[in-house]
């Protein structure tokens with residue numbers, strides 16, 4: 374009796390596992406092919422400085438134009454890409470695509486001066502020796518493009534190996550490459566970690582932004598964080614702004630650079646190009 378139940382239990386478990394494993398394998402091989410078949414795309418989400426009313430940059434966000442499933446968001450494939458290591462290939466592809474886009478905007482005579490384009494980098498890529506090599510090689514060819522790029526690394530990835538991350542960020546900065554910490558509020562970085570780090574900016578996570586108008590604790594955190602950032606002389610960007618009230622609270626705390634659906638959704642490169650061309654004013 375016991376044995377039978379045990380067997381049944383085991384059976385159910387492997388069945389589930391197989392389904393899940395199958396799905397992962399399919400996403401992972403699909404992604405691999407997607408990169409070759411250029412099914413991937415990059416969208417750009419504008420960022421604005423509310424004090425000046427100016428466009429200050431955009432974040433590049435990967436999309437997968439799946440032949441059967443339609444336009445897929447990273448939530449549907451990024452985790453698998455990270456687990457299987459394909460993320461490294463994906464990050465390379467995105468970096469190449471963004472660089473090519475920037476080059477074409479420059480060729481079209483657009484002034485990107487004082488704008489920054491942010492590219493997300495997985496922890497895997499960030500901690501790999503390839504990253505600096507690739508940047509160095511690219512920087513020799515096209516310094517005018519590299520100059521406009523900032524690498525966003527997630528706080529949680531950084532905190533997995535904080536000491537090494539610190540060194541890496543310092544090395545990158547010494548070479549003139551810019552790094553930002555993404556999704557602050559999710560990875561418990563200590564104030565002493567942030568102290569003295571040569572960051573381009575720090576980005577407050579969407580969850581923090583969402584709670585800022587409802588929870589007093591979050592507002593207190595944001596205020597303390599902003600005053601620290603101010604002392605460290607590091608810019609802060611808030612992501613995921615959906616409502617006026619959130620923007621107001623953040624401004625009250627001293628944060629003035631915003632990214633969120635309230636201003637613009639991530640746009641295909643054509644839509645972003647229109648914004649670039651038309652006006653820098655909000």
Ligand code: C2E
Pocket residue numbers: 418433434435446447448451460463464467493494495525555556579612613614615632633634635639
């Ligand atoms: P992230 O780097 O924190 O990017 C911000 C995410 O918040 C984007 O989701 C963006 O569309 C979304 N967002 C912006 N404003 C709002 C808002 O007002 N409301 C809501 N609900 N969401 C908003 P997306 O594009 O789905 O990307 C999700 C995550 O996937 C990114 O989070 C990043 O961690 C990862 N990712 C995206 N592109 C890449 C990439 O090229 N490489 C790597 N390694 N990761 C990427």
Ligand code: MG
Pocket residue numbers: 432493525555
């Ligand atoms: Mg990001």
Ligand code: MG
Pocket residue numbers: 555556576578612
């Ligand atoms: Mg983020």
Ligand code: MG
Pocket residue numbers: 556578579612
């Ligand atoms: Mg986020």
